[in-house]
Amino acid sequence: MMKRILVFAAHPDDDIIGCGGSLAKHVKLGNQVSVCYMTSGEAASLDYSKGELARIREGEARNAAQVIGFQDLTYLRNSDGYLKYDQSNLKKLVELVREKQPHIVYVHHQSDGHQDHRIAFQLVNESLGRASASLFQEYKGAPWSTEAVLAYEVWTPLSDFEYVEDISEFIDKKTAALRKHESQIKSIPYDEAFEGLARYRGAITGKGKYCEVFKVIKHLTCSRRGFRPARATFSYASASATALVSVCLRGFPVSERLNFGLPLFFFGRRGSE
Ligand SMILES: [Zn+2]
Helix, strand or coil: CEEEEECCCCCCCCHHHHHHHHHHHHHCCCEEEEEEECCCCCCCCCCCCHHHHHHHHHHHHHHHHHHHCEEEEEEEEEEECCCCCHHHHHHHHHHHHHHHCCCCEEECCCCCCCCHHHHHHHHHHHHHHHHHCCCCCCCCCCCCCCEEEEEEEECCCCCCEEEEEECCCHHHHHHHHHHHCHHCCCCCHHHHHHHHHHHHHHHCCCCCCCCCECCCCCCCCCCCCCCCCCCCCCCCCCCCHHCEEEECCCCCCCCECCCCCCEEEEEEHHCCC
8 A cells, every 4th residue: 555654854854864765665665755844954054145055955855855756845944943843833734744644754853963853853743643633723634643653863863763774775865865965965974974874773783784763753553462672673665564563552661652642662573473
């Protein structure tokens, strides 16, 4: 079954850095990828005026998306460096989620060192909860509940994670897409940094030569077989629907809860139990 994927990125290039390999995999599988940029990254260079850089970076995002193979981009054009958790952004995100009806959402992780990245997580996390319920009459669209939410790493690598994606087949695409962000690469070699990180993730997890790793913020499928530790994998990539994640709730003390009661889960792969 075709899956709809929605990525939230604070800035153009965060989507490629955090999950570009996974997005290339989704495209290959026939899944539909949409990306929403919260800002246009106009504060990320002193070489251009803000207006000029915003236009350049939106164009770079389009070029990078073309390399990966998706076209559906939304620019919310918040002020770069000043992303706000406010009523206006919550409404935009709730309505975007209801419009796009994603099965899987990717977003920054909540402990990233960049303030805009952390605010993006908070906005998206809250919006997904609000989008799923008929609680606020000011939001347009029918309630939509997203199946899975994965948090990716950009500025601050994750200290722990539950899901690993083997992107070996797509690392060249990811790096080529990253190089489309020319205004950024010329000051910091992000292409080398994140190819190196993917290799590190692959070597440490043993899941593939190059990997991307994620915090699992939400998954709904529950296993009957008890607790499984972190590092197990699930695969939306599998042709078999039964290969999707199984989450273990029984006996697991849910110590952390996000808004609207979305617990942080650990999970195992059903097929390996
Ligand atoms: Zn960013």
